[in-house]
Amino acid sequence: MNSRLIKILTTAIVLVVLGACEAPDQELFSVIPKEIQDNTTDPTALKAIAQSAYVPLIGTWGGHNSLWSMHEVSSDEMVIAQKGADWEDGGQWIRMHRHEFNPSEQSIGNGWNYCYSAIGQLNNLLKTYGTNPLLRSELECVRALVYLWLIDAYGNVPIVTETSTDPTPPTNTRQEVFNFIESSILSNLDNLRQEKTYASMNYYVAQTILAKLYLNAQVYTGTAKFTEAAAAANEVINSGLYSLEANYFDNFKTNNSGSNENIFVINYDENNGGGFNLAQMTGHYLTQQTFNLQQQPWNGYATLEDFYNSYAVNDSRRGSFLVGPQFSSTGVRLKDLSAEPGDPDGQDLTFTPEINELAPNSFRQAGARVGKWEFRLGAGPNLSNDFPIFRYSDVLLMRAEALWRLNPSSTEALNLVNQVRSRAGINPLGALTADDLLAERGREMFAEGYRRSDLIRFGKFNDAWWEKPVSAAFRNLFPIPQGQLLVNPDLVQNPGY
């Protein structure tokens, strides 16, 4: 019996020892362990890693339900009308138009994630490559650009850097964010390239960030900084590197990388940098045939009639719209068989500037569409046109506005505005008023995501316009997204929400 017991026990012990082995480290095959990237010395890989700072900017900016959508639909230049069953979408776009948006709107969450996802990526790069001073400066300035978007849209947001350790970073005031952006740029200016670059940071892009920041300083902090704004804009103008393109629309072509006017762009590419979906977002279903699009558009974004009418008939920028009778790429008049019985245009597809109502039964063909960017014949849902974030004409108008605010009779200001008007083929102004400046900025910068900030700076954002009542002042800031408040108890909601 004893030997039997020993046998049993021996076998059992062998088994237990055997089973006590700990599972081996996880092997990886189709993903890259982070330390491989961190330890690479390959020059091409290092170059690509440095440039990867700009990849998150491609993100959701150029698509629907994005930060861009928030800026546009809450302003007086863009609307998404509800067309019967289509585009009700829980009422988000109607609320956005009427300034009744709430913290749970998907776009408001998406806008935040777009910005902070970029910040996370930039901080990761700074953590690993921050010892390279030139790269550090470039990355910190790109991060400042993202904070410029955040301070403008959400105002009071947490400042997170590569040295932060708090997983639930608390809210910083708008003033603190302002200071952070300002110091990020100022402390790095000397390390930035003073040459033209494409889709990447340089000295002049950084100066444009400063110009934007200072021009809006009164809105952001209560303290005006127009002198500083004018000076920053002047750095760009005086560089001689940038100029107005003779043809406004060359800045928005499918292949617009040659533009001398675009200072900083988001580098979209239909194959390798997708996400700019404007043809889908604005086109009518039948617009597919106008541009031989690979997919049926969604019939969403259009401009407001009043905004369309702010363009003089001879303003070349009026070409920013698809309006009037619509034709196929072979010149055949398009017919919308589903045209509503009450639509005065009948089945012949015609984009009218007039929109019969915001909701619920906007006509499907109502509203002038965004046609400012070229839609390549045969384009897929992702466009290759690069999206200009900073343009030379914007810098001219910013300097003009800063000078005008310092001295309403500034002739330089007037000349700068007229420079932009002249390129558009319209008569020069004899004097500048606030309305002139706002309207000129509106026409020049249509659909580029700045209208909301401009309206706020000119004190017009809370005014009533088509299908929108007067709104409360707290609407000048978007709410902190509900989803972020839920996961980060240290965030503070903006006042009024």
Added chain:
Amino acid sequence: MIKFYQSIRCCLIVIMAAASFSAFAQRINVTGRVTSSDDGSALPGVNILEKGTNNGTITNANGDYSISVAENATLVVSFVGYATQEIAVGAQSVINISLNADITALEEVVVIGYGSQERKEINSAVASVSAKDFNRGNVTSPTQLLTGKVAGLSVSRAGGDPNQAQTLRLRGITTFGANSEPLIVIDGIVGASLDNVDPNDIASIDVLKDGSAAAIYGTRGSSGVIMITTKSGKAGRGNYTNVEYNGFVSVDNVANKITVLGPSEFVARGGQDFGSQTNWFNELTQTGYSYTNNLTVSGGTNAGTTYSASVNYRNNDGIVKGVNFQRWNTRLALGQEAMNGKLRFNFAVAYNDRKQESINMAAFRYAVIYNPTAPIFDDDETDVDGGYFQRDLFDFFNPIALSRQQQFVGERKNALLNYSAEYDIIQDLTAKINFAQTRETGLDGAFWSIYDKAEGAGTHGSARRSTYDNTNDLLEFTLKYNHKFGTDLNSEFLLGTASQKRTFEGYAVRVKQFLYDYTSFYNLSFASNREGVNTEASGYRSEDVLLSTFGRANFNYKNTYFFSATVRAESFSGFGKNEKTGIFPAASAGVQLSELFDLGPVSNLKFRLSYGVTGALPPFSDLALPVLVPGGTVDFDGDPSTDDDQFVIANQARDPNPTLKWEEKTEINVGLDFGFFGNRLTGAIEYYTRNIDDLLFSVSIPTGAPNPFDPSQPANVAGNAWANIGQIKSAGFEFTASYNDIPIGPIKWTPSLNFTIYDKPVIESFSVGDLGFGEIRLATPGSPGQNNNEIIRNIAGRPLGDMYGPIFRGIDENGNYVLSTTDPDEFVVVGNGLPDGEFGFTNTFTYKNWDLNFLLRGVFGHDLYNSYRGFYENRDAASNTWNSVVTDKTPFVTQSPTFSSLFVEDATYLRLDNATIGYNLSAKNPVFSRARVYFSGQNLFTITKYTGIDPEVRYFDTENGNTFTTNLAPGLERRNTYFTTRTFTFGVTLTLK
């Protein structure tokens, strides 16, 4: 990898050690006769086995036997229909045995993990279904055999797509981030696939329901375990051969359609008139014919060989042209004894090949809403649509064109290999080694025609080809020891180790722009464009290793008190570096009250109590690590026309979480087995509570913030990470009862009822520490116009999956909705998709050679969002394009639809799932020992107030969210649901003499 092979080596050492043991004993000869206690008649063919060995014999035509056994041996005497007896030989050389007819189910052998036990010894919740109780008809998957048969096991498939697998939920939802389907164990192969076995080859299925039964499977036991035992040859029956043929043909028709307006009604309502008349339902659907053939040869020899070989061929046509599958299953199992039965080998190989075709399921939606005045074909001379009628309207595609111009084809090959050797080291001590591999490879092709308006035409055709290869290697070593303490305490001990390695790999390519459709996806070189939208080139490979040690002890005191304890320790390569090993204990106890007291008509009463901890593994093995996946592209010069300077960067996919570990479920089960009237009426009652902790979930964390698990790790870029967060609780009550052979005149009736009452799962929390959130919203109805309004909110402290919306109060004079509110913050609960309970009621009637069997099945208390109504019943502007859905619930609304309580319907239903009538031909036939013909109907009728396609529970959402949030969105009937089918089957079963 190295450790995996180390463990193999360890096992080999153990085997060699074991082989050196031996045992000797003196042998004596025993003879006698076996008779029936009913009438004293001799019983031929009775199995007589020396206990603990494979030494056995059978009685001859006179009931006589003779066997040589060891001193102090025990004879196990068993015969079908009679209670098994164990007789101690002692000094006797003549033993006459009288067997009692078995009307109890107590001696039923139940398969549990790494062994089996008699039913009376089981203290946990285990259900067993044997072949005679399986569902019949055109059953194509093993799980269909069980529909409605096991309390607490929900087997559902909404709609009738023959290519769609059944959804299994055992005792409801146990997880939302990890695997929610039960673990499948086929003949001991842990983690096998249901595709490894054909339903015809299955002898019995045992379902381990509670935590204590499943704890022996550790981190994979939380969702329950389904143990499949395949048919095999029987040892100890001497030379015999059994040849059985099964064959059936089936006819499928559409069972339930969505009612829409006819052409004239549609035009009268303001719809566009294209001048034709088409019933799109009828055009899309067909009568589906299917047939199945199965041949099994099994047997045994006196030389200790057993075998079973089978071949199955199935061909199933769907009710839609273009939906089909064909499957071959072949299987060979071989057993051989050596060393006088002390060494036993088993080999099994199985190979399945399945080819399937399907269509774009959106064709069902378009068949509902497409204009009934549109013709199928067009005389349009331009022919850009391949001759089909198409118009440029929003979301308007000819369903017939769609079903024919998009092609989806797949082939799956499943192989299973299982080798085991078992050796009796000494009496009562048995060692076993087992190596198994299951492997699935798939090759899929998809093609979108150059004329396909919905997708292909935009890119002038597109083709996709993909393949994958998954393997599961398993090596196990177990040691079993039986011991009797004194005279009354029987015990059994099990100790084992297992190592398992799984590999998943595959790749996919999609290209576009073809001149001709002809080559479909077979030659991708005809594609002119390999970049951008509608193209793809991707691949993956992952591997993980799970090492386990486990043990179990069972005690049986005087067949009255029972106790069992198990433990499993597991280490998984995918756990975070700080959390490498999990331990899963369980214990259960039972007392046979009917042994203690005389309970009169109560012939069996056993009280059971069990407690068990099980786990669930993370869904992917690299979630704990900082890994980079392909990100965007950088272009050094910004000029897209030069592509030698473009590179795909590596991008962080999520926050690494070094503390990631298993999910943990603690379950307490109280059970009562009962039998009345000599166990003619038997059944069981179970009550369980479950607490699932450390739920695996992709949790939102502040985007861009430092890593919350370890600030030295990279910051969060994606806004989410996998973490063990949250807790859910659920409970339930199960009842099973069966009454054998109630005589109704010459007819015998066996009713069998099971029902389950669920205490719906409640989300206790979605957070742990600072991490987590209080609420998660998901599931939007979709396009058109309902893209941003999530209708399901999961809120901590509330039941999982509540639907929120405004209350529908009526319709105003303008045909607009009157809703309680339009403010999302004021929405209230308008439904929940999880059921309150379900039941299955099986009835078998036998009369002479006839038998009739039917299964009534019902599920109650669940709601469904009827998305056809939710989009298409209104008379709004869109309805001049799309046809309208008409139900008895349709109001006259001219406003465009928006979600409200109006579209959430009670989907309680009662269904005649299956009815079969069979006739057994006389056994006097010279060729056949058994011949049976049967006629069977499936899904014969459904009683429900639900007006959509199928009132079946939707445990997860097929459209919104990612794979891991779908469990949080139950109760949505989406518009692409395959129509339900009604099936009639005629079949024969023949057994050769």
